[in-house]
Each structure stands twice: as C-alpha cells, then as structure tokens.
C-alpha cells in the first residue's frame with residue numbers, strides 16, 4: 520500500500536526501514552525523518568504524516584528501548600545540610 524504518494528513510499532518500505540534501523544542500532548530513536556532519510560528521501564507536502572505515523576506505530580520494532588525509558592526524568596536534587 521502506498522503511504523506517501525509524493526515520494527512513493529509503501530508500508531513495506533517503512534517497515535523494512537524500521538527493522539533495518541533497529542537491527543543496526545538497538546538503542547536508536549526512530550522518527551519519521553529518520554525513516555525518510557534511511558529510504559534516501561525527504562518529506563514533501565506532509566499530507567501522509569498521519570498514515571505514515573500509524574504505519575510506523577504498527578511495527579513492533581518501533582518501541583523505545585527499555586534502557587532509554589525514563590531518561591528524560593529530572594534527577595532528584597540533593598538537599599545540602601550544613
């Protein structure tokens with residue numbers, strides 16, 4: 520199925536790119552821009568983005584690696600006692 524008609528990207532292309540990126544680097548963050556880049560293309564009109572994202576979300580390899588979950592939490596401040 521064609522997902523991006525501007526760049527002729529199919530759902531299979533998206534899944535293949537995600538699988539390749541995850542196999543190449545298990546800790547990588549996979550974004551739509553990186554999928555385009557991996558396919559050697561650039562988004563044009565952006566009209567495909569809702570379908571592009573839902574196609575990405577259907578791939579089990581898209582999940583954030585467990586070791587990276589929670590990295591954005593602020594560290595606890597240490598209280599100084601003097």
Ligand code: FES
Pocket residue numbers: 522523524525526561562563564565566567568
């Ligand atoms: S349809 Fe994908 S960028 Fe236009």
